[in-house]
Amino acid sequence: MKKIFALALCSIAMGSTMAYAEETEAQAEMNGYIQDGLAKFTSSNGLYSFRVGARAFIDGSYYFDDYTDRGSGANISSARVRVFSKLGNHFDFKFDVDFMSKGNMLKDVYLRWHSNKNGFFMLGNFIEPFSAENIQTTMNDPFITKSATVQAFGTGRRVGVSYRYYHPYFWGEAGAFSQAPSQEYVQGDKGYSLSARLLGRYTSEDFNIHAGGSINWSRPDAQGITNGSDDYNRSLVVGTNLESAVDKLQLAGATINNVSNVLKFGFEVMANYRNVYFKGEYIGAHYDRERDWNYNFQNAMGTFMGSMFPTISAYKALMGEDTKVKFYGVSVEAGVLVFGGDYKYNRVNALMNRPGGKTLELVARFNHTNLNDILPGSWWAQGARGAGFYTSSLHQAFGITNGSVSGGRLNTFTFGVNYYITNSVVARLDYNYAHLNHKYSLQYCEDKNLHSLQARLAFEF
DSSP, X not given: OHHHHHHHHHHHHTTOOSOOOSOOHHHHHHHHHHXXXXXXXXXXXXXXXXXXXXXXXXXXXXXXXXXXXXXXXXXXXXXXXXXXXXXXXXXXXXXXXXXXXXXXXXXXXXXEEEEETTEEEEEEEEEOSOOHHHHSOTTTOSSSSOOHHHHHHOOOEEEEEEEEEEETTEEEEEEEEOOOOOSSOOSSOXXXXXXXXXXXXXXXXXXXXXXXXXXXXXXXXXXXXXXXXXXXXXXXXXXXXSSOSSOOOOSEEEEEOSEEEEEEEEEEEEEEETTEEEEEEEEEEEEEEOOOHHHHHHHHTTSHHHHHSOSHHHHHHHHOOOOOEEEEEEEEEEEEEEESOOOOEETTTTEEOOOOSSEEEEEEEEEEEEEEEOOTTOEEEEETTEXXXXXXXXXXXXXXXXXXXXXXXXXXXXXXXEEEOSSSEEEEEEEEEEEEEOTTOTTTTTOOEXXXXXXXXXXXX
């Protein structure tokens, strides 16, 4: 693990070792944010400053259910306290905690070193560079919830180090990460990942466009020690709550066992012309699996199955090879500012800025997410050990399911109206329709057409 971090750090540091004396674009953005704060402090020479701020989301949702009942209601989904600080000419710091977050309260906790005019290193707990929608802060996201694709495949925040380079015609960030912070101790090696987002772009006052992609390779956290090893018990739950803000029930999703590593990759394009913007993304996720064959074979010895398949090669042939699980998702969205100004492209983050106060915005999004990977020749049936996908009547008789995974397939359509009351207060209203095909789920096979009406009041200072 140390070698991976060292190699990644050396790679992303090339060409970025000289400190830059003038204020960079990223520093100017941070300093402006500090100066807008209500509770702030600045030293007499201007080299040190900090501000204390907060953010809160008040959400309400009403669900028009198909078969499974979802809980309509209201809640406070986020209540955060944040500290931003400038530390001399080349460093700044952010500390962000969310009191409504279950388990881990830490959000962004990082130190940045602005090493040159167009780049900085970042060390701490922050979101991995992957996908425009994935890294977009919730306050600035034009929709109340992330798309089903990002809910299922998003990378989230982890402890790590990265380097970002932002140029008028190129943007790139790459980093190495370990596990997410946790107060719960679990035996076994922690996971780690390598992640990068690379873009080519053109920027101007009226028209901006970028195109590129992201890649993320990870090894999940071990889940303790099983049979003397932590290599074969790594499992992941991949799913989505159908873009719901209040009810978190995952009507589409699957558990993938024996995961050795995960490769995620994505392509994105984003553009705006004055008061109109467009964004499209594709994300694929491949999950490699590996079973503990020696242990499983030894357990089968002395049984009827063991007598029929007495060698490990014969046992493997019966059970089937370790196959890769492949999921994907596509999202397309667009927006228009009816009044209040034009969209502004953020060159530091390669995202659209949140519109200013007294602005009305209309947005729409289509998303397709496929959480099914069914092996050719499989059929769904009741076997000796329950329902599942089988390859032959012999497998069905023994209750040996194959490596097929069915988490469901869905299309969602979201239409939103956003009114930016001030620069720091936003009211959002979303209508969402989800068409779900989860026919192999005994619990959610009857859910097909689901609607929701959701509202949010968000503010920060």
